[in-house]
Amino acid sequence: SLLTADIDLTNCDREPIHIPGSVQPYGFLLCLNEETMRIVQASENTLALLSIPAEELLGSRLDRLLAPDCLAEIERLRSTLTTTTRLLGAQLANVPGQPYYKIILHRHDQLLWLEFEPVEEKLALPPDLPFLNDALGQMLAATRVLDFCQHAVEQVRAITGFDRVAIYRFAADESGEVIAEAKHEDLEPWLGLHYPATDIPKQARAMYLKNWLRFIPDASYTPARLVPVNTPGTNRPPDMTYSVLRSVSPIHIEYLHNMGSAATMTISLIQEGKLWGMITCHHRTPRLVSFELRDLCQFIGKTFSALISAKEQYDEQEYQLRIRENQVRLLEHVSSNENFVQALYSRQPTVMDVFDCNGAAICFDGSIMRMGTTPSEDQIREVLAWLQQQVKTEVFYTDSYASLNPDGFHIRATASGILAVSLAEASGNYILWFRPEMVQTVTWAGQHQKNQVLADGQIFLSPRQSFEAWKQTVENTAAPWKPLEIEAAREIRLHISDLRLRVFNELQQRAT
Numbered sequence: 239s240l241l242t243a244d245i246d247l248t249n250c251d252r253e254p255i256h257i258p259g260s261v262q263p264y265g266f267l268l269c270l271n272e273e274t275m276r277i278v279q280a281s282e283n284t285l286a287l288l289s290i291p292a293e294e295l296l297g298s299r300l301d302r303l304l305a306p307d308c309l310a311e312i313e314r315l316r317s318t319l320t321t322t323t324r325l326l327g328a329q330l331a332n333v334p335g336q337p338y339y340k341i342i343l344h345r346h347d348q349l350l351w352l353e354f355e356p357v358e359e360k361l362a363l364p365p366d367l368p369f370l371n372d373a374l375g376q377m378l379a380a381t382r383v384l385d386f387c388q389h390a391v392e393q394v395r396a397i398t399g400f401d402r403v404a405i406y407r408f409a410a411d412e413s414g415e416v417i418a419e420a421k422h423e424d425l426e427p428w429l430g431l432h433y434p435a436t437d438i439p440k441q442a443r444a445m446y447l448k449n450w451l452r453f454i455p456d457a458s459y460t461p462a463r464l465v466p467v468n469t470p471g472t473n474r475p476p477d478m479t480y481s482v483l484r485s486v487s488p489i490h491i492e493y494l495h496n497m498g499s500a501a502t503m504t505i506s507l508i509q510e511g512k513l514w515g516m517i518t519c520h521h522r523t524p525r526l527v528s529f530e531l532r533d534l535c536q537f538i539g540k541t542f543s544a545l546i547s548a549k550e551q552y553d554e555q556e557y558q559l560r561i562r563e564n565q566v567r568l569l570e571h572v573s574s575n576e577n578f579v580q581a582l583y584s585r586q587p588t589v590m591d592v593f594d595c596n597g598a599a600i601c602f603d604g605s606i607m608r609m610g611t612t613p614s615e616d617q618i619r620e621v622l623a624w625l626q627q628q629v630k631t632e633v634f635y636t637d638s639y640a641s642l643n644p645d646g647f648h649i650r651a652t653a654s655g656i657l658a659v660s661l662a663e664a665s666g667n668y669i670l671w672f673r674p675e676m677v678q679t680v681t682w683a684g685q686h687q688k689n690q691v692l693a694d695g696q697i698f699l700s701p702r703q704s705f706e707a708w709k710q711t712v713e714n715t716a717a718p719w720k721p722l723e724i725e726a727a728r729e730i731r732l733h734i735s736d737l738r739l740r741v742f743n744e745l746q747q748r749a750t
């Protein structure tokens with residue numbers, strides 16, 4: 239189409255996905271001039287659903303289609319309509335096609351939007367309130383972020399019946415990770431997989447901040463164009479940011495095909511005005527979910543969003559407490575043991591246990607004590623030489639040693655991340671903590687698929703390939719050191735220095 243002609247994989251951020259000029263054809267759209275209440279645009283699939291060509295509806299008022307009681311309700315709602323959608327049940331009058339619809343109404347871009355979704359009967363089932371009550375109760379009771387997420391995906395799956403429901407959380411670099419999942423047993427797990435930021439382009443993220451739910455019931459649909467495509471008086475299609483039927487970017491449709499997904503529903507999780515993550519639902523066959531159920535899922539998404547910060551705070555406090563406790567016990571060993579090096583590694587908790595890392599080393603007076611998974615002794619000596627040459631601060635940390643020292647490439651599997659504190663007296667005395675390269679800890683579950691080789695900067699439209707692309711973006715990188723970990727390391731260093739100083743003074747006094 240003329241709007242997407244110039245869009246390819248390298249400039250997805252520029253695709254104007256808010257004005258596709260077409261809808262997904264499971265429903266139809268009427269746009270009304272808000273003053274005259276006459277239809278100015280209609281999707282061409284009124285022909286298929288109502289046996290009325292869209293052209294024939296242009297210029298009409300709603301009494302062409304709707305019974306008086308429904309018209310009266312719309313008139314009553316009209317002045318209060320905003321970008322927030324409202325719902326009405328309707329039985330169409332005077333149409334040969336399908337008679338029962340739900341009408342989803344909102345006001346935006348100087349138009350009144352009426353989106354018609356067909357329903358089997360006039361009356362929809364009321365939401366299962368006891369179930370919802372219980373579901374929200376469980377979400378509230380979860381204290382940790384991961385338990386909270388697990389409850390949320392299980393409940394959304396129970397409500398909607400999707401094959402797979404996952405929570406995808408964004409990192410600071412806008413890449414994402416699947417941190418919770420509820421799925422049909424036949425599907426391979428996605429838990430722990432990461433995807434690059436490009437899988438959800440910027441303008442799509444911006445839209446998901448405004449519109450909390452994206453629903454694609456059948457990814458192999460043929461779009462129904464608006465008639466006319468441009469809103470009269472403007473030179474462009476109407477802004478479908480708040481529309482439920484908005485047609486999907488062809489690029490994303492291809493992505494869904496490649497991932498074997500025929501239907502998706504995505505709910506935004508928003509923290510302090512920023513997209514924290516998304517609940518993404520997938521189904522292997524087309525799947526219609528009623529507006530009421532989608533609304534319920536949005537309700538769960540909003541409740542989730544309101545609670546995230548509290549759960550994160552709980553996790554953080556719990557970790558802080560664990561660090562504090564271990565630190566206190568470790569420093570007690572150090573104080574009560576004549577040989578402080580031995581105190582740091584020979585009893586639990588060791589320096590390695592104070593916070594999350596994979597290995598640690600104590601380098602003192604030329605000898606090296608290693609714990610957990612570390613580079614070899616010779617390799618550690620090279621790190622020490624580099625530190626002495628390059629680092630002037632007492633506390634040093636990096637999550638990508640290889641990007642600072644090319645030699646670090648050889649030890650990236652165990653030491654992409656290094657946190658180092660210098661110990662006083664002779665230089666070359668350090669405590670080191672190590673973290674492995676992140677990609678070493680994350681593997682694609684489908685091991686039978688052979689590794690894919692990507693040319694530099696190449697982007698493909700499937701999760702499998704974009705996982706490979708994500709790996710490239712984080713090569714030589716470990717999980718970052720948290721401020722509270724760096725602080726704990728600093729405190730351990732200070733404490734040991736104090737203690738050493740005291741011992742040194744005592745020795746001096748004894749000598750005189």
Ligand code: BLA
Nearest residue numbers: 247250255433436437438442452486487490502503504518
């Ligand atoms: C949208 N991409 C999306 C959405 C998700 C993802 C969740 C929201 C729409 C939906 O519900 O399907 C990506 N889905 C994922 C990921 C997982 C998942 C990562 O389940 C992992 C578990 N996509 C690309 C590339 C481009 C791209 C390279 O991979 C562009 C060059 C585009 N993705 C793209 C666009 C949209 C999108 C344009 C918006 C679709 C729309 O709302 O119209």
